[in-house]
Amino acid sequence: MDWNETRVLITGGGGYIASHLIEEMLKRGARVRALVKYNSRSDIGNLEYVGKNPNLEIVHGDLRDPFKVKAALEDIEFVFHLAASISIPYSYESPGDVLLNNVQSTLNVLENVRNADVTGLVHTSSSEVYGTAEYVPIDAKHPLKAQSPYAASKIACDKLVESYVCSYDINATTVRPFNTFGPRQSTRAVIPAISVQALSRKRIFIGDKRPTRDFVYVKDTVKGFVLAGERMKKVKGKIVVLATGEEITIGDLAKKIVMLANSKSELVFDAQRVRPAQSEVQRLCGDSSLARKELGWKPGYSLDQGLKATIEWLGDYLHKYNPDIYAV
Numbered sequence: 001m002d003w004n005e006t007r008v009l010i011t012g013g014g015g016y017i018a019s020h021l022i023e024e025m026l027k028r029g030a031r032v033r034a035l036v037k038y039n040s041r042s043d044i045g046n047l048e049y050v051g052k053n054p055n056l057e058i059v060h061g062d063l064r065d066p067f068k069v070k071a072a073l074e075d076i077e078f079v080f081h082l083a084a085s086i087s088i089p090y091s092y093e094s095p096g097d098v099l100l101n102n103v104q105s106t107l108n109v110l111e112n113v114r115n116a117d118v119t120g121l122v123h124t125s126s127s128e129v130y131g132t133a134e135y136v137p138i139d140a141k142h143p144l145k146a147q148s149p150y151a152a153s154k155i156a157c158d159k160l161v162e163s164y165v166c167s168y169d170i171n172a173t174t175v176r177p178f179n180t181f182g183p184r185q186s187t188r189a190v191i192p193a194i195s196v197q198a199l200s201r202k203r204i205f206i207g208d209k210r211p212t213r214d215f216v217y218v219k220d221t222v223k224g225f226v227l228a229g230e231r232m233k234k235v236k237g238k239i240v241v242l243a244t245g246e247e248i249t250i251g252d253l254a255k256k257i258v259m260l261a262n263s264k265s266e267l268v269f270d271a272q273r274v275r276p277a278q279s280e281v282q283r284l285c286g287d288s289s290l291a292r293k294e295l296g297w298k299p300g301y302s303l304d305q306g307l308k309a310t311i312e313w314l315g316d317y318l319h320k321y322n323p324d325i326y327a328v
Contacts, residue, residue, distance in 0.1 A: 001229065001230040001231075001232075003025060003028040003029060003030040003226075003229075003230075004028065004029035004030070005029060005030070005031060006029075006030045006031065006077050006078055007030075007031045007033070007075055007076050007077045007078070008025055008030045008031065008032050008033070008076065008077065008078045008079070008080065009032075009033045009035065009072055009073060009076040009078070009079045009080070010022055010025070010032060010033070010034050010035070010079075010080045010082060011035045011063060011072075011079070011080070011081050011082055011083035011105075011109065012035070012036075012037075012081075012082035012083030012084065013034025013035055013036045013044075013045070013047060013058065014034075014036040014037065014043070014044055014045020014046055014047055015045065015046060015082055015083070015086075016046045016182070016183070016184035016185045016186070016218070017082060017124075017177075017180055017218060017221060017222070018034070018046070018080075018082045018083075019045070019046035019047055019049060019050055019184060020182070020184070020218050020219065020221075020222045021080060021082070021222045021225055021226075022034055022047070022050055022056065023050055024222050024223075024226060025226075026050075026053050026055055026056060028226075029055070030055065031055045031057075032055060032056050032057070033057045033058075033059060033072065033076065034047060034056065034057070034058050034059070035059055035060075035061060035063070035072050035083070036058060036059070036060050036061075037060070037061070037062055037063075037083070038060040038061055038062055039060075042060070044058055046184045049183075049184060059072060063083055063104075063105035063106075063108055063109060064100070064101065064104045064105055064108065065108075066108045066111070066112065069108045069109060069112045070112050070116075073112050073113065073116045073118065076116070076118060077117075077118060077119050078118065078119055078120050078121075078229060079109065079113060079118055079120070079121045079122070080121075080122045080124075080225060080229070081106065081109050081121060081122065081123045081124060082124045083105055084101070084102050084105070084124065084153075084154070084157075085097065085098045085101045085102055085150070085153075086126075086150065086188075087150070087188050087328055088128070088148045088150045088151075088275070089188070089275075089328040090150075090328050091148055091149035091150035091153070092148070092149065092276070092279075093328070095149035098149055098150055098153050099149060099152065099153045099156070101153075102153040102154065102156070102157055103153060103156050103157060103160070106123070106157040106160050106161070107160055109121070110160060110161065110164045110170070110172075113164075113170060113172075114164060114168045114170050118171075119171060119232075120171040120172065120173075120229060120232040121161075121170065121171065121172040121173075122172070122173055122174075122175055122225055122228050122229050122232075123157070123158070123161045123172060123173070123174045123175070124174075124175060124177070124225075125154055125157070125158050125174045125175065125176035125177075125239070126150075126151070126154045126176065126177070127176060127177070127178040127179065127214070127241075127243070127284050127286060128147075128148065128150060128151040128154060128281060129144050129145075129146070129151050129154050129155045129158065129176070130142050130143070130144060130145065130281075130284065131144070131145030131146070131147040131151065131281055132145070132147070132280075132281050132282040132283055132284075133282075133283040133284060133285060136247070136283065136285040137243065137245050137285050137286055137287035138241070138243075138284065138285060138286050138287055139241060139286075139287040139289070139290070140176070140238070140239035140240075140241055140290065147278065147279045147280070147281055148275070148279050158174050158176075158239075161174050162174075162237070165236065165237040166237070171232050171236055172236065172237070173228050173232060173235040173236055173237065173238055173239075173240055174238075174239050174240065175224055175225055175228050175240045175242060176239055176240065176241050176242065177216055177221045177224065177242040177243075178213070178214040178215070178216050178241070178242065178243040178244070178284060178285075178286045179213045179214060179215045179216065179284070180215075180216050180217075180218050180221045181215050181216070181217065181218065181306060181307075181310060182217055182218030182219065182306060182309070182310050182313075183218070183309065183310055183313035183314070184313070185218075185310075186327060187321055187322075187323075187325075187327040188327040188328060190213075190250060190253070191215070191253070191257070191307070191310060192310070192314060192321070193327065194206065194253070194254050194257045194258075195257050195261060195307075195310065195311050195314050196314055196318065196321045196323045197265060197323045198257055198258050198261040198263040198265045198311075199261055199263065199311070199314060199315055199318055200318060200323045201265055201323050202264075202265055202266065203265060203266050203267075203268045204254065204258070204265045204266065204267050204268065205268050205269075205270035205273065205326070206250070206251075206254055206267055206268065206269065206270060206273060207250075207269075207270060207271075207272075207273030207274040207275075208250065208273075208274050208275070208280060209249060209250050209251030209254065209267075210249060210250070210251065210282070211249065211250055211280060211281060211282050211283065211284075212247040212248060212249050212250075212282070212283045212284065212285065213247060213248065213250065213253070213284050214243045214244055214245070214246060214247050214284050214285045214286050215244070215248070215253075215303055215306070216242055216243060216244055216299060217299070217300075217301035217303075217305070217306030217309075218306075219300070219301060220242070220297075220299045220300055220301055221242055223297060223300070224240065224242040224291060224295065224297050227291075227295040227296065227297050228240050228295060231294065231295055234294040234295070235290075235294050235295065238290065238294075239290075240290060240291050240294075240295065241286050241287060241288050241290065241291060242286070242288055242291055242297065243285070243286025243287065243288045244286070244288075244299050244303070245285065245286065245287065245288065246285070246303070247283065247284065247285040248303065251267075254267055255267075256303075256304070256307065257307060257311065260304070260307050260308055260311055261311050261315075270326070272326060273326060
């Protein structure tokens with residue numbers, strides 16, 4: 001698929017992954033409409049780092065409004081659906097908000113896509129839907145387990161996409177990135193949370209250091225989205241796992257960040273950063289063999305390379321972050 005002059009809708013346009021995807025689409029000549037959730041400040045989130053481009057149209061609205069979704073899809077040829085409430089700690093506090101937002105938004109996108117002249121839809125999942133690994137590396141056949149309300153909402157969204165492929169034969173695939181990280185990410189995620197503290201404090205507050213994660217640099221995740229869209233026929237109705245196949249404990253990750261940041265900060269345990277015992281996902285390590293086979297995708301960045309780029313960016317934009325606040 002040639003993206004040049006293709007009219008693309010990207011939901012969740014203010015998010016950090018979406019902002020990188022938008023940049024990539026613009027580089028490829030696509031005409032991008034970014035849907036950003038409305039707020040009274042007209043805040044465009046991470047799109048502030050993208051800059052003005054004649055091929056970028058920013059629209060404000062709420063995906064829970066089916067009329068807004070229909071309007072956003074006017075003249076659109078392809079959709080990348082990234083919008084979601086993504087905070088796990090917030091899902092403990094407001095499970096209803098997270099569930100209703102994620103499920104209703106995805107339903108409205110699907111329903112309008114099937115009634116529009118859209119050639120394809122790439123839907124965004126999360127490795128959190130697996131819960132603690134029953135075996136590694138985790139592939140698309142691994143059982144799903146909702147260990148948080150957020151994970152439950154994403155399982156529901158993924159199954160909605162599956163149902164629309166089976167029931168209405170829409171061209172859609174679900175991309176399931178493992179823990180994506182990189183520039184512009186908020187401190188509600190572990191890597192920027194540790195990095196910002198390492199760059200600005202003598203102490204780094206951290207939760208449970210034992211869980212393992214499989215971290216994917218944002219540019220590699222974006223590459224996976226692009227390839228899934230280009231080769232939709234090969235992955236229609238499938239789950240595309242994007243993972244490195246390598247895992248690291250949060251404790252070892254923190255030590256690595258401290259070293260790469262040339263920091264002398266001390267790691268200090270903080271109980272408020274610990275998930276409820278049965279909700280903590282203890283181990284995640286993914287199998288991206290389908291993505292490699294069908295899309296020709298593979299990670300281009302090592303963990304160290306990605307961390308160096310992320311820490312450097314955070315250092316340049318440290319004024320945008322408040323290390324004294326635990327971001328939920």
